[in-house]
Amino acid sequence: MAACPFRRSIASQLSRVLNLPSENLINSISAVPVSKKRPVADFQLFVGSVIEDKSSDRSKPDLQLQTQRLAEKLKCDTVVSEISTGPGTVNFTINRELLAKTVLQQVFKDGSExxxxxxxxxxxxxxxxxxxxxxxxxxxxxxxxxxxxxxIGNFVANLKEALGHQVTRINYLGDWGMQFGLLGAGFQQFGNEEELQSNPLQHLFERLGVHFDEYSGESFYQEKSQEVLKMLDAKGLLQKTIKGTRVVDLSEKRDLSLSSTVMRSDGTSLYITRDLAAAIDRMQKYNCDTMIYVTDKSQHTHFEQLFQILKLMGYQWAERCQHVSFGLVQGMKTRKGEVVFLEDVLNEARSRMLQNMASAKTSKELENPLETAEKIGLAALIIQDFKGLLSSDYQFSWDRVLQSRGDTGVFLQYTHARLHSLEQMYRNGQSTDINTACLQDPQAISVLQHLLRYDEVLYKSSEDLQPKHIVSYLLMLSHLAAVAHKTLPVKGSAPELAQARLRLFQAARSVLANGMKLLGIMPVTQM
Structure with a gap:
């Protein structure tokens, strides 16, 4: 089911002119990013992506000329009110009232989807x-x-689940050499709550709003790693070095110039051997299509070798294994000094946020200030972490992270709380039947155009598993909503105008909340 009929309607007209199936054109039609400086069209087609050029270079018509010719063959209709051209693009402006009506209807009809x-x-x-x-x-x-x-793992799992995939979240605990088998591999089976309570992990995951479907540990694969070594040996992949260790040759010329050690000289397994056993075991148990590992980039070579060995063993599904890597955070300190433990970070974020809330003039009396401060503090940490490429290292700064203005998690939470309180103020007089002619101001159009782009942003993130696309989208949505809130008042406006504006702000808050939850942020309703 399409989120909006616009892209499909444009594709249908282009299909007739270009003699191409409309399905092939859908992905070449994109929503135009909102500009703060000037009004823009709603959709654009990159002509170079759909016109196949069979002519020789000498007789090749200029791309702009082709763009102009294509635009002249297209006509405005009940959906498209204006067609224009840009550098290599044909631009489409949607009928303004239809734009408002369709986008708002779809936001509320589809809800979290x-x-x-x-x-x-x-x-x-x-x-x-x-x-x-x-x-x-x-x-x-x-x-x-x-x-x-x-x-990061929580975000990837949230996104994949939202897109309808069947996701199994695994926490592979480092319990090697420790007597934690019960917690690591068997907690779900035996359910020893006292063991969990006394463990240093405690309920950090619950603080963080993260859940797992399975806990397993390295020790669980000790015996199975011996089976892996036997399999490698049987396939002639195991070679003995002078030091007595066993390796798998990964070099092209088979001269051991590149190899991976899989067994120590005393016969015990290594981290990679246990990872091989875990991967094979999981594939047998779950018969999955994709296996994703989320670890820091220093383990890049480890996973390259892991996948390579699995392929040499004859497991073709190794090609469907993926390493999502990330960089390091530098300069993370609390008032006590260098940060070592996660609970120190969360406590610091909460206490600093409480202090900021207490000193802010706009803060309201909250039922549970501790819980609110924790949610805002966590949002601040997540947005700071997700703003850039995951593989990048970044310098951490508490002052920057917890700013209430600018591109921060605090600003997202503030915008959500502000829009929520606006809804609450008028909840008795709300109407779903609004006059879309009341939403023709440039600020309202900008919000609607931005809501149009949400599916493309989700698509981009689903392709490269980078949360930065969603983060920059939500920050822009918050800025546009803030401008609209200031210039399009609900209070004191005529009832018809107030209703339409309220519906627009409701839609913006709904999409903002959806995006925040995908990132692992729980939106607050007061602050």
């Missing part, structure tokens, strides 16, 4: 996906280094 029900995802096959993330050492406190793995 808005954007996901788009035609962009209509051919997406539903997959079984395993995601391994977090993976702390359970004999120690939850180290801050695992924060990125936990929140």
């Amino acid at each position: 808005y954007g996901i029900k788009s035609e962009l995802f209509s051919t997406l096959p539903r997959r079984k996906i395993i995601i391994e993330f977090s993976s702390p050492n359970i004999a120690k406190k939850f180290h801050v280094g695992h924060l990125r793995s936990t929140i």
Whole structure:
């Protein structure tokens, strides 16, 4: 089911002119990013992506000329009110009242699935996906280094689930050499709550709003790793070095110039051997289509070798294994000094946020200020983490992270709370039947145009698993909503105008909340 009929309607007209199936054109039609400086069209077609040029270079018509010729063959109709050209693009402006009516209807009809029900995802096959993330050492406190793995893995799982995939979240606990088998591999089976309570992990995941479907540990694969070694040996892949270790040759010339050690000289397994056993076991158990590992980029070579060995063993599904890597966070300190443990970071975020809330003039009396401060603090940490490429290292700064203005998680939470309180103020007089002619101001159009782009942003993130696309979209939505809130008042406006504006702000808050939840942020309703 399409999220909006606009893209499909444009594709249908282009199909007739270009003599191409409309399905082939859908992905070449994109929503135009909103400009703060000038009005823009709603959709554009990149002509170079759909016109196949069979002529020789000498007689090749100029791309702009082709663009002009195509635009002249197209006509305005009940959906498209204006057609124009840009550098290599044909631009389409949608009938303004139809734009407002359709976008608002779709946002409320689809709810949490808005954007996901788009035609962009209509051919997406539903997959079984395993995601391994977090993976702390359970004999120690939850180290801050695992924060990125936990929140990134949670985002990838949230996004895949939202798109209709069957996701299994696995926490592969570092319990090697420790007597934590019960917690690691058997907690779900035996359910020893006391063991969990006394463990240093405690309920950090519940603080973080993260859940797992399966806990397993390295020790669980000790015996199975011996079976892997026997399989490698049987396939002639195991070679003995002078030092007595066993390796798998990964070099092209088979001269051991590149190899991976899989067994120590005393016969014990290594981290990679246990990972091989875990991968084979999971594939047998879940028969999944994709296996994703979320760890820092220092483990890039480890996973390259892991997937390569699996291929040499004859497991073709190794090609469907993926390593999502991330960079390091530098300069993360609390008032006490260098940060080591995650609970210190969360406590620091909460206490600093409480202090900021207490000193802010706009803060309201809250029922549970501690919980609110925790949610805002966590939002601040997540947005800071997700703003850039995941593989990038970044310098951490509490002052920057917790700013209430600018591109921060605090600003997102503030915008959501502000729009929510506006809804609450007028909840008794709300109407779903509005006059869309009241939403023709440039600020209202900008919000509507931006809501149009949400499906493309989700599509982009689903392609490269980078949350930065969603983050920049939500920040822009918050800025546009803030401008509209200031220039399009609900209070004191004529009832018909107030109703239409209220509906627009409601739609913006709904999409803002959807996006925040995908990122692993729980929106607050007061602050």
